[in-house]
Amino acid sequence: MQFTHPAPWGRAVCALLALAACSIALAQAPTGAPIVLGQSVALTGAGAALALPFQQGAKLHFDRVNAAGGIGGRPIELLTLDDAGAPEPAAANTQKLLAQNPLALFGYYGSPQVTASYRLIKDSDVLLFAPMAGGDEFRGAVYPNVFTLRPGYAEESVAVMRHAATLGARKLALLHGADSESLAALESAENTLNGLGANLVFKGSIAAPDKALAAKPESVLVIGDARGAASAIRELRAQGFRGPVYGFSNTGESLLAEQLGTAGAGVVVVRGVPRSDNARLAIVRELQADAAAGKLGKPNVYMLEGYLAARVMTEALRRMGKDISRARLRKTLEGMEELNLGGFRVHFAGDRVASRLLELGLIDGQGRVRE
Structure with missing residues (x-):
């Protein structure tokens, strides 16, 4: 027997269930003022092959956090501007982003772009977190406002x-x-x-x-x-x-x-991060699930780096609780010791480099990456 219309009591139950589902969704939806992070990366140009997956990975994780209610009811908003991989547009973008009063700058791409942009924050309390920039100087005393995810x-x-x-x-x-x-x-x-x-x-x-x-x-x-x-x-x-x-x-x-x-x-x-197909790690499995849901295809190592950067930032935001500020962000990051985030270990204490992990990937005769 096939039912095409529910009985009156059935319609009532359905309505109640729909109302309950709606209430849960509303309870989870962030309602507070957004936590703004500013980002300038190469969304176009040659650098986009690395920078765009990084940005996508970071946004995937922030979207996951926001879907679960954000940070204390506040959504994380990643404001991303395209600098095409050039220093001058990166600096101009930074000026625009700072006008939005972000909590921090996040995930810039390119050592010259970081150098050009840093002069705008060097005498301020604004941090630049997890740039995709391998220049060794960013890990030294000359750039105290830069916190990196990996070695140089x-x-x-x-x-x-x-x-x-x-x-x-x-x-x-x-x-x-x-x-x-x-x-x-x-x-x-x-x-x-x-x-x-x-x-x-x-x-x-x-x-x-x-x-x-x-x-x-x-x-x-x-x-x-x-x-x-x-x-x-x-x-x-x-x-x-x-x-x-x-x-x-x-x-x-x-x-x-x-x-x-x-x-x-x-x-x-x-x-400087684990293999993006290493499903033994919880953080990789989470990324794979989110990338599949977002129809972004198979994650690569740069998408994973962005996802990890967002995960570390999220952990810092959660640790701050309701008192989220630039000063507390620095203090919170500096206090992170021996933290395991789904298989990726973070240790900022005494340093501004989250991880010293370096792995060598071997490309085989079939064009696949192996350990």
Whole structure:
């Protein structure tokens, strides 16, 4: 028997259930003044391949928090402006964002963009939290208002050198792009490798890998975006180089693997967060579920970095309770010790770097990233 119209008592029950559901939804909906975070990133341009997934990951987590009632009934509002990966627009955007009286600036992309924007907050109580910028200076005393999620390029250089040394590949060539982030990474790499006594046999443009091979290196560090790095690596392999090839985190682990396919076998890329497909971690499973619900496709390591940054910020906001202010945000972050957020450990105490985690991802012959 098929029912097309509920009985009167059935309609009453349905109405009550609908009212209850509506009441629950209203109770969960944030009603207080928003907690504003300001962000300037490359939503367009070459940097968007890394910065856009970061922004999407952060927004996914903040949306999750807001759907559950926000922070004490207050929604988290992420105001994002596009700077196309250029310093001047980033500084102009920062001025606009500061006019909105944000609690903090959040998740900027690019070392030059951070440098250009920082002058607007250096003498204020505004923090810049979790920029996607590997410049080592942001982790030092000159930038006390910057709190980062992961280590800088100097530590990435150490990880590369140690791995190459275990393979006996001590003669290193550096190939770098001409974009501002690659040049910032190059400076850190040179300073660190020289300080460690590395045998640097060549430094030159990513567009001329043949010149690097003329110096007979045993390993090559390619510093550039995924497209430029992939082109150089394909040429290195085509000319018969079979030694280890390395990439920094800004090279784009999963993006580089996609670009290279089978030509990526043996390429090692540094990352400062866990693998984005490591479902053993609760934080990764949460991201995967939220990305699927938002129809954003398979998360990559940059989306995970944004999600993690938002998760750490959310934890700080919750710890502040009702007294949310810039001064208390700094104090709360500085007091975070040995915090496990779904498998990602955070320890700001005594430092402004949340995590010292660095992992090396190996691209295999099928264009997949492995440990």
